[in-house]
Amino acid sequence: MMCSIQITKGLLDKYGPDRVLDTPITEAGFTGIAVGAAYQGLRPVVEFMTFNFSMQAIDHIINSAAKSNYMSAGQISVPIVFRGPNGAAAGVGAQHSQCYAAWYAHVPGLKVLAPYSAEDARGLLKSAIRDPDPVVFLENELLYGESFPISAEVLDSSFSLPIGKAKIEREGKDITITAYSKMVGYALQAAEILSKEGISAEVINLRSIRPLDRAAINASVRKTNRLVTLEEGFPQHGVGSEICMSVVEESFEYLDAPVERIAGADVPMPYAANLERMAVPQVDDIVRAAKRACYRAAPMAATA
């Protein structure tokens, strides 16, 4: 429902007008209708033009979808997917640039996924649609245009990725960087720069914000002893805060430095290009934070 940015291109021809529907621009109405259809056992995929507009429908996502299975003691399950671009695009201003990962991942009963690569997008969306619970699927407009190498396995029609499992995009020994969506690409760029300075960074692509793969994050930190959390969204009460707390709870003794946090600036997104650049994490910020985490303890010993 709600066609945009050509993601649904070709679907109408393939599946017909009974299954691919354009809606009026009335999020509360069409989201409620989709959730009601899911109550009856259909499997709707709701598209928000961007997740900024999901706020018009957030009551249905949370109160009508996320909580229903619990309140009804399992009678009313809601096999629905809410998908669309999330986070900052370029120059679209304050009302069109927010990242909703932290808000939706806050809610028990929702699953929240954030693909980075083409493999992620394909595998996670398939799992999301097959999943019997409500899934919020946070894409990224700038990533739509990026190309990624893909294996034959990924192209197979049965390919899917498990929900709740992160991916180690790049293995490393000295520091862990967690990221999701577009920031994974930035973290990988930062890791390249860090490696030239003798710091081996392990980049974790979270893929799943809720459930969060705490096991993978903690296993990595127990190996590297240092952590930078990275996200595009506002910093306060963000995804990084939860990751930091998880590590403090489960792997405190393994930390050799305080956890570092890189996030979007704590301001509504400005329009001017220079200010916008300051409002979103840049690769430099990630590199700087990683170095801070590495130089607080004794200088880097021989990295065996």
Added chain:
Amino acid sequence: MAAAALLRRIPAARAPPTALMAARTISDSTAPLTIETSVPFTSHIVDPPSRDVTTTPAELLTFFRDMSLMRRMEIAADSLYKAKLIRGFCHLYDGQEAVAVGMEAAITRSDSIITAYRDHCIYLARGGDLVSAFAELMGRQAGCSRGKGGSMHFYKKDANFYGGHGIVGAQVPLGCGLAFAQKYRKEETATFALYGDGAANQGQLFEALNISALWKLPSILVCENNHYGMGTAEWRAAKSPAYYKRGDYVPGLKVDGMDVLAVKQACKFAKEHAVANGPIVLEMDTYRYHGHSMSDPGSTYRTRDEISGVRQERDPIERVRKLILAHDLATPAELKDTEKEIRKEVDDAIAKAKESPMPDTSELFTNVFVKGFGVESFGADRKELRATLP
């Protein structure tokens, strides 16, 4: 026994006087009876149905019984709430029974119903039982939501009753979604989405109506207009309190919601219309004797005279009682006996519900997901309380 059976087949109008009448039992005849509704229907951009409603003696007696059961259940819930056995919110339906009962008589269990939080009687109408209702109100295991939902979250999916919703107005788009699924599956069934005069002003209603009209969904929007949205009278909340007209390009019907036969006729009409043509709005002119909820005495924004006036002039149960007696389908004593049976049924159900234990503590973590992947969930102190979601 044979004599009694013979007597039952004699239509009431032909029954010979007193001697035989004393031996007559309550009529369970299914011989058709035509009764006029209290007032004609008022309609908006559609021709209204006839005022003449076909019913049977058996149906009228069922109406009496069902509405009396609902009435007694709600009154008992009032006492349980005051005894602090029911906590939080408790929104009672007494006065509005004719809507629940009349609607059910017009449709099948394949049609869907969704409503807001004043849901106890709809649950009963859809086949829910008293024990699971009272147990849910008291937060016990035998509750229809195993104690996890409470008063506002009763559901009965096997009877196509989808709750039970706490957010004013949300149930209307959800109901249009149920209708979408019915149409998608070519089921020739309809959905009744109930809402109040307060919710009638919600924007999402109009969004859902617009989409329903565009896609010709079998949605029937039923405004249970009890004239007060919480404590606000309809004329202070709605610029246009003619709720049956608010659909604008969608047809509407105004119905005396205290007349169970009018409700039945309107719902039958609405279902046929919705399956063939798309959405329709029904406005049920009804009344609640209780306040908005148990926290509201209901008398600070209405006069006691108004409340007792409605009780005297328009009570749905009394109306059916008069009909039954006028058509000689039962004696006053027989109806009183029915009411006594109902009281006992309700008392027994409460006793049984009280025996049900509170949910096991493990239930804190059940049903968060259908499929949990073995992830963990946490209590207030996660080092003390955590669980793996199945």
